[in-house]
Amino acid sequence: MSVAVPSLNWLRVFEAAARCESFARAAAQLNMSPAAVSQQVRALEERVGMALFERHAHAVTLTEVGRAYLPSVQQALLTLENATEGLFGAARAQQLFVQSVLIFAQGVLTPGYEDFTRAHPDITLSLTTANLPYEFSRGFTDLQIIFGNPQAFGADSDRLMGERLFPVALPPVAEALIGPTDLLQHRLIDVVTHRAGWPHMFEKMDIMPSRAQYVYADSTLMACALASEGVGIALARAPASDKAVREAGLVPCLPGIFAEGREAYHLVYPDRAALRPPARVFRDWLLDWCRSVKLSH
Template sequence: MQSRIPSLNWLRVFEAAARTESFARAAEQLNMSAAAVSQQVRALEERLGAPLFIRHAHAVRLTEAGRAYLPPVQQALMTLEEATEGLFGQTREQGLYVQSVLIFAHGILSRGMAEFEEQHPGVSVVLSTGNSASDLQGGFSDLKIIFGNPHAYGAESDRLMGERLFPVTVRNVAERIAHPSDLLEWPLIEVGTHRSGWSQFLEDRKVRPGGRRIVYADSSLMAMAMAREGRGIALARAPASDIEMNGMGLTPCLPGVSVQGSEAYHLVYDSLSGLRPPARRFRDWLLDWIARQGWD
Protein backbone atom coordinates (compact mmCIF):
# COMPACT_ATOMS: atom_id res chain seq x y z
CA MET A 1 0.00 0.00 0.00
CA GLN A 2 1.43 3.36 -1.03
CA SER A 3 2.18 5.81 1.77
CA ARG A 4 0.17 9.01 1.78
CA ILE A 5 3.17 10.91 3.17
CA PRO A 6 4.28 13.19 0.32
CA SER A 7 7.80 13.77 -0.94
CA LEU A 8 9.83 16.16 1.20
CA ASN A 9 10.72 18.13 -1.95
CA TRP A 10 7.04 18.62 -2.73
CA LEU A 11 6.42 19.91 0.78
CA ARG A 12 9.35 22.35 0.60
CA VAL A 13 8.05 23.68 -2.72
CA PHE A 14 4.49 23.95 -1.38
CA GLU A 15 5.66 25.87 1.70
CA ALA A 16 7.70 28.35 -0.34
CA ALA A 17 4.90 28.92 -2.84
CA ALA A 18 2.34 29.40 -0.07
CA ARG A 19 4.58 31.79 1.82
CA THR A 20 5.44 33.94 -1.22
CA GLU A 21 2.05 33.51 -2.97
CA SER A 22 3.96 33.06 -6.21
CA PHE A 23 5.42 30.11 -8.07
CA ALA A 24 8.00 32.46 -9.62
CA ARG A 25 9.23 33.85 -6.28
CA ALA A 26 9.26 30.36 -4.79
CA ALA A 27 11.36 29.22 -7.74
CA GLU A 28 13.89 32.03 -7.07
CA GLN A 29 14.18 31.06 -3.39
CA LEU A 30 14.61 27.37 -4.19
CA ASN A 31 16.88 27.88 -7.22
CA MET A 32 14.40 26.12 -9.48
CA SER A 33 12.40 27.09 -12.53
CA ALA A 34 8.81 28.26 -12.13
CA ALA A 35 7.72 25.36 -14.32
CA ALA A 36 9.41 22.89 -11.95
CA VAL A 37 7.67 24.51 -8.97
CA SER A 38 4.32 24.25 -10.72
CA GLN A 39 4.99 20.63 -11.62
CA GLN A 40 5.89 19.62 -8.05
CA VAL A 41 2.89 21.43 -6.60
CA ARG A 42 0.66 19.63 -9.10
CA ALA A 43 2.21 16.30 -8.10
CA LEU A 44 1.53 17.06 -4.44
CA GLU A 45 -2.09 17.97 -5.19
CA GLU A 46 -2.56 14.74 -7.11
CA ARG A 47 -1.09 12.72 -4.23
CA LEU A 48 -3.40 14.43 -1.73
CA GLY A 49 -6.42 14.39 -3.99
CA ALA A 50 -7.25 18.05 -3.40
CA PRO A 51 -6.23 21.43 -4.89
CA LEU A 52 -3.98 23.51 -2.66
CA PHE A 53 -3.81 26.72 -4.74
CA ILE A 54 -6.09 28.88 -6.83
CA ARG A 55 -3.98 29.96 -9.82
CA HIS A 56 -3.99 33.51 -11.15
CA ALA A 57 -1.94 35.04 -13.94
CA HIS A 58 0.91 36.36 -11.76
CA ALA A 59 0.14 34.96 -8.30
CA VAL A 60 -1.40 32.05 -6.46
CA ARG A 61 -3.66 31.91 -3.45
CA LEU A 62 -4.24 29.05 -1.03
CA THR A 63 -7.47 27.12 -1.09
CA GLU A 64 -9.19 26.32 2.20
CA ALA A 65 -7.45 22.94 2.21
CA GLY A 66 -4.12 24.64 1.48
CA ARG A 67 -4.55 27.07 4.37
CA ALA A 68 -5.29 24.18 6.74
CA TYR A 69 -2.31 22.18 5.46
CA LEU A 70 0.29 24.97 5.61
CA PRO A 71 0.83 25.25 9.43
CA PRO A 72 1.58 21.53 10.02
CA VAL A 73 3.86 21.48 6.97
CA GLN A 74 5.80 24.50 8.26
CA GLN A 75 6.03 22.95 11.73
CA ALA A 76 7.25 19.64 10.33
CA LEU A 77 9.91 21.32 8.19
CA MET A 78 11.07 23.44 11.13
CA THR A 79 11.26 20.41 13.41
CA LEU A 80 13.29 18.49 10.84
CA GLU A 81 15.64 21.44 10.35
CA GLU A 82 16.16 21.84 14.12
CA ALA A 83 16.80 18.13 14.58
CA THR A 84 19.26 18.01 11.68
CA GLU A 85 21.16 21.04 12.95
CA GLY A 86 21.10 19.78 16.53
CA LEU A 87 22.40 16.33 15.61
CA PHE A 88 24.60 16.90 12.60
CA GLY A 89 25.24 20.63 12.25
CA GLN A 90 28.43 22.52 13.01
CA THR A 91 27.33 23.06 16.61
CA ARG A 92 25.98 19.57 17.24
CA GLU A 93 28.36 18.96 20.14
CA GLN A 94 27.15 22.13 21.87
CA GLY A 95 23.47 22.51 20.99
CA LEU A 96 21.07 21.17 23.64
CA TYR A 97 17.30 20.94 23.16
CA VAL A 98 15.20 20.62 26.33
CA GLN A 99 11.42 20.48 26.65
CA SER A 100 9.90 21.06 30.08
CA VAL A 101 6.56 21.49 31.76
CA LEU A 102 6.11 25.20 32.32
CA ILE A 103 5.93 25.29 36.11
CA PHE A 104 9.20 23.34 36.45
CA ALA A 105 11.01 25.57 33.96
CA HIS A 106 9.67 28.70 35.64
CA GLY A 107 10.01 27.67 39.27
CA ILE A 108 12.98 25.28 39.29
CA LEU A 109 15.20 25.54 36.20
CA SER A 110 15.21 29.34 36.35
CA ARG A 111 16.97 29.13 39.71
CA GLY A 112 19.83 26.95 38.51
CA MET A 113 20.45 27.66 34.84
CA ALA A 114 22.98 30.39 35.58
CA GLU A 115 25.13 27.80 37.36
CA PHE A 116 24.91 25.34 34.47
CA GLU A 117 25.78 28.04 31.93
CA GLU A 118 28.74 29.16 34.03
CA GLN A 119 30.06 25.60 34.31
CA HIS A 120 29.40 24.79 30.63
CA PRO A 121 29.87 28.03 28.66
CA GLY A 122 30.04 26.22 25.33
CA VAL A 123 26.58 24.62 25.60
CA SER A 124 23.67 26.53 24.07
CA VAL A 125 20.40 25.46 25.73
CA VAL A 126 17.21 25.79 23.69
CA LEU A 127 14.36 25.46 26.20
CA SER A 128 10.72 25.07 25.18
CA THR A 129 7.79 24.68 27.57
CA GLY A 130 4.25 23.39 27.61
CA ASN A 131 1.44 22.24 29.87
CA SER A 132 -0.21 19.31 28.12
CA ALA A 133 1.09 15.96 26.92
CA SER A 134 0.67 17.06 23.30
CA ASP A 135 2.87 20.11 23.96
CA LEU A 136 5.76 17.85 24.93
CA GLN A 137 5.30 15.01 22.47
CA GLY A 138 5.94 17.08 19.35
CA GLY A 139 9.19 18.55 18.14
CA PHE A 140 12.80 17.47 18.56
CA SER A 141 14.44 17.40 21.98
CA ASP A 142 17.39 15.72 23.65
CA LEU A 143 15.67 15.68 27.04
CA LYS A 144 12.16 16.14 28.38
CA ILE A 145 11.17 17.19 31.89
CA ILE A 146 7.66 15.93 32.53
CA PHE A 147 5.26 15.56 35.44
CA GLY A 148 3.55 12.23 35.97
CA ASN A 149 4.13 8.97 34.11
CA PRO A 150 7.54 9.09 32.37
CA HIS A 151 6.91 5.97 30.27
CA ALA A 152 4.52 7.89 28.02
CA TYR A 153 7.40 10.13 26.87
CA GLY A 154 10.54 8.01 26.59
CA ALA A 155 12.17 4.66 27.26
CA GLU A 156 14.44 5.78 30.11
CA SER A 157 14.12 8.38 32.85
CA ASP A 158 15.40 9.76 36.16
CA ARG A 159 13.12 10.84 38.99
CA LEU A 160 13.92 14.46 39.76
CA MET A 161 11.66 15.47 42.65
CA GLY A 162 8.17 15.30 44.06
CA GLU A 163 5.92 18.04 45.38
CA ARG A 164 4.06 19.09 48.50
CA LEU A 165 0.54 20.46 48.28
CA PHE A 166 -0.89 23.19 50.51
CA PRO A 167 -3.75 25.70 50.09
CA VAL A 168 -2.98 29.32 49.25
CA THR A 169 -5.07 32.41 48.60
CA VAL A 170 -5.12 36.16 49.25
CA ARG A 171 -4.23 37.21 52.77
CA ASN A 172 -7.66 38.43 53.91
CA VAL A 173 -9.20 35.05 52.99
CA ALA A 174 -6.32 33.01 54.42
CA GLU A 175 -6.70 34.75 57.78
CA ARG A 176 -10.29 33.49 58.04
CA ILE A 177 -9.30 29.82 57.72
CA ALA A 178 -8.41 28.30 61.07
CA HIS A 179 -9.19 24.63 60.39
CA PRO A 180 -9.05 22.45 57.26
CA SER A 181 -12.86 22.20 57.24
CA ASP A 182 -13.04 25.99 56.80
CA LEU A 183 -11.69 25.52 53.27
CA LEU A 184 -15.09 24.24 52.13
CA GLU A 185 -16.59 27.70 52.66
CA TRP A 186 -14.70 28.93 49.58
CA PRO A 187 -14.43 27.80 45.94
CA LEU A 188 -11.57 25.34 45.54
CA ILE A 189 -9.55 25.81 42.34
CA GLU A 190 -8.63 22.45 40.83
CA VAL A 191 -6.12 21.62 38.10
CA GLY A 192 -7.94 18.93 36.17
CA THR A 193 -4.83 17.35 34.64
CA HIS A 194 -3.27 16.43 38.03
CA ARG A 195 -4.00 13.22 39.90
CA SER A 196 -2.95 14.92 43.13
CA GLY A 197 -5.50 17.56 44.00
CA TRP A 198 -8.13 18.68 46.43
CA SER A 199 -9.58 15.20 46.97
CA GLN A 200 -6.20 13.94 48.17
CA PHE A 201 -5.58 16.98 50.35
CA LEU A 202 -9.01 16.92 52.01
CA GLU A 203 -8.87 13.17 52.56
CA ASP A 204 -5.44 13.48 54.18
CA ARG A 205 -6.77 16.20 56.52
CA LYS A 206 -9.88 14.06 57.27
CA VAL A 207 -12.28 16.62 55.84
CA ARG A 208 -15.50 15.31 54.31
CA PRO A 209 -15.67 16.85 50.83
CA GLY A 210 -19.47 17.11 50.67
CA GLY A 211 -20.72 20.53 49.62
CA ARG A 212 -17.42 21.73 48.22
CA ARG A 213 -17.47 24.08 45.23
CA ILE A 214 -14.90 23.29 42.53
CA VAL A 215 -13.71 25.58 39.75
CA TYR A 216 -11.17 24.39 37.22
CA ALA A 217 -7.92 25.73 35.77
CA ASP A 218 -5.67 24.22 33.11
CA SER A 219 -2.43 24.69 35.07
CA SER A 220 -1.15 25.45 38.55
CA LEU A 221 0.04 28.86 37.40
CA MET A 222 -3.47 29.70 36.20
CA ALA A 223 -4.98 28.34 39.42
CA MET A 224 -2.81 30.67 41.49
CA ALA A 225 -3.63 33.60 39.22
CA MET A 226 -7.32 32.89 39.82
CA ALA A 227 -6.71 32.78 43.58
CA ARG A 228 -4.92 36.13 43.37
CA GLU A 229 -8.06 37.61 41.80
CA GLY A 230 -10.20 36.36 44.67
CA ARG A 231 -11.85 33.51 42.80
CA GLY A 232 -11.07 30.89 45.43
CA ILE A 233 -8.31 28.84 47.02
CA ALA A 234 -5.58 27.16 44.98
CA LEU A 235 -3.18 24.37 45.82
CA ALA A 236 0.45 25.41 45.80
CA ARG A 237 2.83 22.70 44.56
CA ALA A 238 6.10 23.34 46.36
CA PRO A 239 8.84 23.88 45.53
CA ALA A 240 8.02 24.38 41.83
CA SER A 241 5.30 26.93 42.56
CA ASP A 242 7.18 28.93 45.23
CA ILE A 243 8.33 31.73 42.94
CA GLU A 244 4.88 32.19 41.46
CA MET A 245 3.15 32.03 44.85
CA ASN A 246 5.42 34.69 46.32
CA GLY A 247 5.26 36.85 43.21
CA MET A 248 1.46 36.87 43.31
CA GLY A 249 1.39 37.71 47.01
CA LEU A 250 -0.47 34.54 47.99
CA THR A 251 -0.51 33.30 51.58
CA PRO A 252 -0.73 29.73 52.92
CA CYS A 253 -4.14 29.17 54.48
CA LEU A 254 -2.94 26.71 57.12
CA PRO A 255 0.75 27.45 57.83
CA GLY A 256 2.76 24.28 58.33
CA VAL A 257 0.08 22.01 56.86
CA SER A 258 0.97 20.22 53.63
CA VAL A 259 0.41 16.90 51.87
CA GLN A 260 2.92 14.89 49.84
CA GLY A 261 1.79 14.70 46.21
CA SER A 262 1.38 11.33 44.53
CA GLU A 263 3.26 12.24 41.33
CA ALA A 264 6.74 13.49 40.54
CA TYR A 265 8.88 15.27 37.94
CA HIS A 266 11.07 13.10 35.71
CA LEU A 267 13.86 13.69 33.22
CA VAL A 268 13.06 11.56 30.18
CA TYR A 269 15.14 10.42 27.19
CA ASP A 270 15.27 7.50 24.78
CA SER A 271 18.58 6.02 25.86
CA LEU A 272 21.16 7.02 28.44
CA SER A 273 23.96 5.51 26.39
CA GLY A 274 22.72 7.38 23.33
CA LEU A 275 22.65 10.85 24.86
CA ARG A 276 24.80 13.39 23.07
CA PRO A 277 27.60 14.94 25.19
CA PRO A 278 25.80 18.21 26.04
CA ALA A 279 22.66 16.31 27.06
CA ARG A 280 24.68 13.98 29.29
CA ARG A 281 26.38 16.97 30.93
CA PHE A 282 23.02 18.64 31.54
CA ARG A 283 21.56 15.45 33.03
CA ASP A 284 24.50 15.01 35.39
CA TRP A 285 24.36 18.64 36.46
CA LEU A 286 20.57 18.66 36.98
CA LEU A 287 20.54 15.53 39.14
CA ASP A 288 23.40 16.87 41.26
CA TRP A 289 21.94 20.38 41.54
CA ILE A 290 18.50 19.16 42.66
CA ALA A 291 20.12 16.84 45.23
CA ARG A 292 22.07 19.83 46.60
CA GLN A 293 18.84 21.80 47.06
CA GLY A 294 17.49 19.07 49.33
CA TRP A 295 14.35 18.53 47.24
CA ASP A 296 12.92 15.02 47.17
Protein backbone atom coordinates in the same frame (compact mmCIF):
# COMPACT_ATOMS: atom_id res chain seq x y z
CA MET B 1 -9.29 7.20 5.32
CA SER B 2 -5.72 8.07 6.31
CA VAL B 3 -3.48 10.21 4.09
CA ALA B 4 0.17 9.24 3.62
CA VAL B 5 2.73 11.81 4.79
CA PRO B 6 3.58 14.04 1.81
CA SER B 7 7.03 14.36 0.28
CA LEU B 8 9.36 16.60 2.28
CA ASN B 9 10.20 18.50 -0.89
CA TRP B 10 6.50 19.20 -1.54
CA LEU B 11 6.18 20.63 1.97
CA ARG B 12 9.28 22.76 1.54
CA VAL B 13 7.91 24.18 -1.72
CA PHE B 14 4.46 24.73 -0.16
CA GLU B 15 5.99 26.67 2.76
CA ALA B 16 8.05 28.91 0.44
CA ALA B 17 5.10 29.63 -1.85
CA ALA B 18 2.86 30.43 1.11
CA ARG B 19 5.45 32.75 2.62
CA CYS B 20 6.16 34.53 -0.68
CA GLU B 21 2.54 34.47 -1.92
CA SER B 22 4.02 33.82 -5.35
CA PHE B 23 5.18 30.72 -7.20
CA ALA B 24 7.72 32.83 -9.09
CA ARG B 25 9.32 34.32 -5.96
CA ALA B 26 9.31 30.93 -4.26
CA ALA B 27 11.00 29.45 -7.32
CA ALA B 28 13.75 32.08 -7.15
CA GLN B 29 14.36 31.30 -3.46
CA LEU B 30 14.45 27.56 -4.07
CA ASN B 31 16.48 27.76 -7.30
CA MET B 32 13.65 26.08 -9.22
CA SER B 33 11.47 27.10 -12.14
CA PRO B 34 7.99 28.51 -11.45
CA ALA B 35 6.54 25.59 -13.40
CA ALA B 36 8.33 23.12 -11.09
CA VAL B 37 6.99 24.93 -8.03
CA SER B 38 3.46 24.85 -9.43
CA GLN B 39 3.83 21.15 -10.25
CA GLN B 40 4.98 20.24 -6.74
CA VAL B 41 2.24 22.28 -5.10
CA ARG B 42 -0.32 20.57 -7.34
CA ALA B 43 1.10 17.16 -6.34
CA LEU B 44 0.72 18.08 -2.66
CA GLU B 45 -2.85 19.24 -3.20
CA GLU B 46 -3.68 15.97 -4.94
CA ARG B 47 -2.16 14.02 -2.05
CA VAL B 48 -4.20 15.82 0.62
CA GLY B 49 -7.27 16.04 -1.58
CA MET B 50 -7.85 19.77 -1.13
CA ALA B 51 -6.79 23.04 -2.75
CA LEU B 52 -4.19 24.84 -0.64
CA PHE B 53 -3.89 27.98 -2.79
CA GLU B 54 -6.15 30.28 -4.69
CA ARG B 55 -4.42 31.19 -7.98
CA HIS B 56 -4.46 34.80 -9.18
CA ALA B 57 -2.87 36.48 -12.21
CA HIS B 58 0.43 37.39 -10.53
CA ALA B 59 0.13 35.92 -7.03
CA VAL B 60 -1.31 33.14 -4.94
CA THR B 61 -3.09 33.23 -1.59
CA LEU B 62 -3.73 30.43 0.84
CA THR B 63 -7.15 28.87 1.10
CA GLU B 64 -8.67 28.43 4.55
CA VAL B 65 -7.32 24.89 4.82
CA GLY B 66 -3.95 26.08 3.51
CA ARG B 67 -3.75 28.68 6.29
CA ALA B 68 -4.59 26.00 8.85
CA TYR B 69 -1.93 23.66 7.44
CA LEU B 70 0.94 26.19 7.18
CA PRO B 71 1.91 26.57 10.90
CA SER B 72 2.29 22.80 11.32
CA VAL B 73 4.41 22.54 8.18
CA GLN B 74 6.64 25.43 9.27
CA GLN B 75 7.08 23.94 12.75
CA ALA B 76 7.91 20.52 11.33
CA LEU B 77 10.48 21.95 8.92
CA LEU B 78 12.06 24.05 11.70
CA THR B 79 12.22 21.07 14.05
CA LEU B 80 13.86 18.97 11.36
CA GLU B 81 16.33 21.72 10.49
CA ASN B 82 17.31 22.26 14.13
CA ALA B 83 17.65 18.55 14.83
CA THR B 84 19.74 18.00 11.69
CA GLU B 85 22.05 20.91 12.50
CA GLY B 86 22.28 19.89 16.15
CA LEU B 87 23.10 16.26 15.39
CA PHE B 88 25.10 16.50 12.19
CA GLY B 89 26.12 20.14 11.71
CA ALA B 90 29.38 21.86 12.58
CA ALA B 91 28.22 22.52 16.17
CA ARG B 92 26.59 19.12 16.70
CA ALA B 93 28.67 18.23 19.76
CA GLN B 94 27.36 21.24 21.72
CA GLN B 95 23.72 21.52 20.63
CA LEU B 96 21.29 20.20 23.24
CA PHE B 97 17.53 19.59 22.88
CA VAL B 98 15.47 19.39 26.09
CA GLN B 99 11.69 19.12 26.40
CA SER B 100 10.00 19.75 29.74
CA VAL B 101 6.65 19.92 31.46
CA LEU B 102 5.73 23.62 31.44
CA ILE B 103 5.48 24.20 35.21
CA PHE B 104 8.91 22.59 35.78
CA ALA B 105 10.49 24.60 32.96
CA GLN B 106 9.01 27.83 34.30
CA GLY B 107 9.59 27.19 38.00
CA VAL B 108 12.81 25.14 38.15
CA LEU B 109 14.71 25.39 34.86
CA THR B 110 14.22 29.12 34.30
CA PRO B 111 15.81 30.14 37.64
CA GLY B 112 18.71 27.79 36.91
CA TYR B 113 19.26 28.78 33.28
CA GLU B 114 21.98 31.37 33.96
CA ASP B 115 23.74 28.98 36.33
CA PHE B 116 23.93 26.35 33.59
CA THR B 117 25.01 28.72 30.81
CA ARG B 118 27.72 30.30 32.99
CA ALA B 119 29.11 26.87 33.82
CA HIS B 120 28.79 25.59 30.22
CA PRO B 121 28.93 28.52 27.77
CA ASP B 122 29.87 26.16 24.93
CA ILE B 123 26.49 24.33 25.04
CA THR B 124 23.51 25.80 23.17
CA LEU B 125 20.32 24.73 24.93
CA SER B 126 17.10 24.44 22.95
CA LEU B 127 14.23 24.17 25.45
CA THR B 128 10.65 23.35 24.49
CA THR B 129 7.64 22.70 26.71
CA ALA B 130 4.77 20.23 26.68
CA ASN B 131 2.05 19.09 29.05
CA LEU B 132 0.13 16.21 27.47
CA PRO B 133 1.69 12.79 26.77
CA TYR B 134 1.20 12.97 23.00
CA GLU B 135 3.07 16.30 22.89
CA PHE B 136 6.22 14.55 24.10
CA SER B 137 6.30 12.36 20.99
CA ARG B 138 6.73 15.32 18.65
CA GLY B 139 10.15 16.20 17.28
CA PHE B 140 13.63 15.21 18.39
CA THR B 141 14.86 15.68 21.96
CA ASP B 142 17.94 14.48 23.83
CA LEU B 143 16.21 14.59 27.22
CA GLN B 144 12.64 14.96 28.47
CA ILE B 145 11.40 16.11 31.86
CA ILE B 146 8.02 14.59 32.60
CA PHE B 147 5.60 14.35 35.51
CA GLY B 148 4.21 10.92 36.32
CA ASN B 149 5.25 7.44 35.26
CA PRO B 150 8.68 7.60 33.57
CA GLN B 151 8.31 4.17 31.98
CA ALA B 152 5.62 5.55 29.69
CA PHE B 153 8.15 7.96 28.15
CA GLY B 154 11.64 6.43 28.13
CA ALA B 155 13.66 3.35 28.86
CA ASP B 156 15.98 5.09 31.34
CA SER B 157 15.26 7.83 33.87
CA ASP B 158 16.27 9.78 36.96
CA ARG B 159 13.88 10.98 39.66
CA LEU B 160 14.25 14.74 40.03
CA MET B 161 11.79 15.80 42.74
CA GLY B 162 8.31 15.28 44.09
CA GLU B 163 5.78 17.94 45.07
CA ARG B 164 4.15 19.30 48.20
CA LEU B 165 0.57 20.53 47.94
CA PHE B 166 -0.92 23.36 50.02
CA PRO B 167 -3.73 25.90 49.44
CA VAL B 168 -2.85 29.39 48.17
CA ALA B 169 -5.01 32.45 47.56
CA LEU B 170 -4.96 36.22 47.48
CA PRO B 171 -3.91 37.66 50.89
CA PRO B 172 -7.40 38.86 51.96
CA VAL B 173 -8.84 35.41 51.22
CA ALA B 174 -6.03 33.60 53.01
CA GLU B 175 -6.20 35.84 56.06
CA ALA B 176 -9.94 35.18 56.50
CA LEU B 177 -9.47 31.39 56.78
CA ILE B 178 -9.48 30.18 60.39
CA GLY B 179 -9.58 26.40 59.97
CA PRO B 180 -9.55 23.76 57.22
CA THR B 181 -13.34 23.58 56.97
CA ASP B 182 -13.39 27.26 55.98
CA LEU B 183 -11.96 26.17 52.62
CA LEU B 184 -15.39 24.79 51.75
CA GLN B 185 -16.82 28.33 51.73
CA HIS B 186 -14.78 29.13 48.61
CA ARG B 187 -14.49 27.79 45.09
CA LEU B 188 -11.58 25.36 44.88
CA ILE B 189 -9.47 25.35 41.71
CA ASP B 190 -8.31 21.86 40.76
CA VAL B 191 -5.96 20.67 37.99
CA VAL B 192 -7.62 17.86 36.08
CA THR B 193 -4.37 16.28 34.83
CA HIS B 194 -2.98 15.52 38.32
CA ARG B 195 -3.72 12.43 40.38
CA ALA B 196 -3.30 14.45 43.58
CA GLY B 197 -5.65 17.39 43.98
CA TRP B 198 -8.22 18.76 46.38
CA PRO B 199 -9.72 15.32 47.20
CA HIS B 200 -6.21 14.23 48.20
CA MET B 201 -5.85 17.32 50.40
CA PHE B 202 -9.20 16.70 52.10
CA GLU B 203 -8.22 13.09 52.74
CA LYS B 204 -5.07 14.29 54.52
CA MET B 205 -7.09 16.84 56.53
CA ASP B 206 -9.74 14.21 57.38
CA ILE B 207 -12.53 16.38 55.95
CA MET B 208 -15.61 15.21 54.05
CA PRO B 209 -15.81 17.68 51.13
CA SER B 210 -19.50 17.16 50.39
CA ARG B 211 -20.11 20.91 50.02
CA ALA B 212 -17.02 21.64 47.91
CA GLN B 213 -17.45 23.78 44.77
CA TYR B 214 -14.80 23.08 42.16
CA VAL B 215 -13.38 25.06 39.26
CA TYR B 216 -11.23 23.01 36.89
CA ALA B 217 -8.08 24.09 35.06
CA ASP B 218 -5.69 22.17 32.80
CA SER B 219 -2.47 23.34 34.48
CA THR B 220 -1.13 24.76 37.71
CA LEU B 221 -0.17 27.96 35.89
CA MET B 222 -3.80 28.44 34.86
CA ALA B 223 -4.98 27.59 38.37
CA CYS B 224 -2.69 30.29 39.81
CA ALA B 225 -3.89 32.79 37.22
CA LEU B 226 -7.52 32.11 38.17
CA ALA B 227 -6.74 32.43 41.88
CA SER B 228 -4.94 35.73 41.25
CA GLU B 229 -8.21 37.07 39.77
CA GLY B 230 -10.14 36.08 42.89
CA VAL B 231 -11.87 33.09 41.29
CA GLY B 232 -11.04 30.80 44.21
CA ILE B 233 -8.32 28.96 46.10
CA ALA B 234 -5.65 27.03 44.18
CA LEU B 235 -3.19 24.35 45.21
CA ALA B 236 0.51 25.17 45.16
CA ARG B 237 2.76 22.34 44.02
CA ALA B 238 6.06 23.27 45.58
CA PRO B 239 8.79 23.68 44.65
CA ALA B 240 7.95 23.72 40.91
CA SER B 241 5.06 26.16 41.38
CA ASP B 242 6.90 28.62 43.67
CA LYS B 243 7.61 31.12 40.89
CA ALA B 244 4.05 30.98 39.54
CA VAL B 245 2.54 31.43 43.01
CA ARG B 246 4.80 34.38 43.76
CA GLU B 247 4.17 36.11 40.43
CA ALA B 248 0.40 35.64 40.84
CA GLY B 249 0.51 37.45 44.19
CA LEU B 250 -0.75 34.41 46.10
CA VAL B 251 0.14 33.41 49.66
CA PRO B 252 -0.25 30.15 51.62
CA CYS B 253 -3.52 29.55 53.44
CA LEU B 254 -3.61 27.85 56.84
CA PRO B 255 0.14 27.49 57.59
CA GLY B 256 1.14 23.92 58.37
CA ILE B 257 -1.61 22.42 56.19
CA PHE B 258 -0.04 20.46 53.33
CA ALA B 259 0.05 17.04 51.66
CA GLU B 260 2.81 15.24 49.80
CA GLY B 261 1.97 14.57 46.15
CA ARG B 262 1.50 11.14 44.63
CA GLU B 263 3.76 11.60 41.61
CA ALA B 264 7.17 13.07 40.79
CA TYR B 265 9.19 14.76 38.04
CA HIS B 266 11.60 12.55 36.13
CA LEU B 267 14.32 13.07 33.53
CA VAL B 268 13.84 10.43 30.83
CA TYR B 269 15.89 9.29 27.83
CA PRO B 270 16.28 6.09 25.77
CA ASP B 271 19.68 4.93 27.07
CA ARG B 272 22.05 6.58 29.55
CA ALA B 273 25.11 5.07 27.89
CA ALA B 274 24.08 6.49 24.51
CA LEU B 275 23.58 10.10 25.67
CA ARG B 276 25.51 12.64 23.63
CA PRO B 277 28.18 14.64 25.57
CA PRO B 278 26.09 17.82 26.09
CA ALA B 279 23.17 15.71 27.32
CA ARG B 280 25.40 14.00 29.88
CA VAL B 281 26.63 17.41 31.07
CA PHE B 282 23.07 18.72 31.40
CA ARG B 283 21.93 15.58 33.24
CA ASP B 284 24.70 15.93 35.84
CA TRP B 285 23.98 19.65 36.28
CA LEU B 286 20.21 19.11 36.55
CA LEU B 287 20.52 16.45 39.25
CA ASP B 288 22.71 18.80 41.31
CA TRP B 289 20.42 21.77 40.66
CA CYS B 290 17.31 19.86 41.74
CA ARG B 291 19.02 18.78 44.94
CA SER B 292 19.77 22.44 45.74
CA VAL B 293 16.16 23.44 45.00
CA LYS B 294 14.80 20.72 47.28
CA LEU B 295 17.21 21.64 50.09
CA SER B 296 15.81 25.19 50.09
CA HIS B 297 12.30 23.91 50.99
